[in-house]
Amino acid sequence: MKNKKSYDSIITRLIFSIVIIFILMVLISNFLINRKQIMIMEEVFEGFSRNFPENNESVVLLIDSAQVQSTSSFRVYLAFVVASVVLIGSLAFVFIIKKTLEPLKKLEDKIGRVDIENPDSFSEKLVVVDGPTEIKELSEKFDDLIQRIYKDYKKQKEFSSNVAHELRTPIAIMQAQVDVFSKKNNDENNLDFIETMDANLKRLKKLIDSVLLLSKRNKIKIGSVNLDNMIDEIFLDLDDFASSKNISLDYQYSNISINSDDVLIQRLIFNIIENAIKYTEDGGLVDVSVIQGQKETIIKIADNGIGIKDDKKEEIFDLFYQIDDSRNKEGFGIGLSLSKDIAETLGAIIEIRDNNPKGTIFLIKFRNI
Secondary structure, eight states: OHHHHHHHSHHHHHHHHHHHHHHHHHHHHHHHHHHHHHHHHHHHHHHHHHHSOOOSOOOOOOOOHHHHHTSHHHHHHHHHHHHHHHHHHHHHHHHHHHHHTHHHHHHHHHHHTOOTTOGGGGSSOOOOOSSOHHHHHHHHHHHHHHHHHHHHHHHHHHHHHHHHHHHHHHHHHHHHHHHHHHHHOOSHHHHHHHHHHHHHHHHHHHHHHHHHHHHOOOOOOOEEEEHHHHHHHHHHHHHHHHHHTTOEEEEOOOOOEEEEOHHHHHHHHHHHHHHHHHTSOTTOEEEEEEEEOSSEEEEEEEEOSSOOOGGGTTGGGSTTOOSOGGGGGGOOSOHHHHHHHHHHHHTOEEEEEEOTTSSEEEEEEEEOO
């Protein structure tokens, strides 16, 4: 078995190929050079024969091979033979390398078809049957690793989805009980309790919805989305939140539409605008605008809030990360992580820039389809 592995290895194949090609190059070049020398000698002999008188005397003709090799025509021929043999040998070696590594290309294609969100893509084994030992073993190890990663991912995804589903019912019951209690006990003594319970139940419901959206990704339904109408709806949903902090929401209508999934893109823009309101001080401004170019459409969300340090601009997309711990009562650190996940799903890019003199600018870039 060990000998079989050694024989099938890439190193053994390449060494064997190099030796064979080198021997063939030497044999072919020697054959062509010797043949050329013989042809030149024959031509010289024929020339002497024509100039000799016809008699019966014996003649000894000496031809120095060094003089033959020193002729300009022979040197040109020699250079041509060497160059041709080296070129052909190199092409043959490239062809052998390409054929040897062809299974690696097949493995690359198989890996490229794997989609963690598509269980059907895991039905095709990554194991390469034909090829060098190293590539076979690599494909086997990689297939085993991918299968274990997918099983763990599937378990975690199903667990979070099941937990979120199980929590929806008791949260809904608790919300209904709070609503009933608030109607029967609307005196000032119970007002703080009711408001606190109501706010926290809404936060829990929002958390559950976010977890469900993270754990469940449906097929993308591409269609024409009018950004004016969508941003109007988002502003309407966030109006109470913005008004509670006396924050102005501004949007310049542009009558621009893009091809995307309306549900996902609405959640993406909603989360970033909500985040901008959350981290903008009272009396601030959140300005939204849309710019459409030849290659991409950019949704710009600018605020004059607390801003984000350069070393934190990548971390804010981490799950459960929050910029300011003192504001942890306003969210769970899921919104921006979910936004990045949605952007990747839609093929969009999110960029963060400073809004001088104060605040942050989020740029959501969509390629025009």
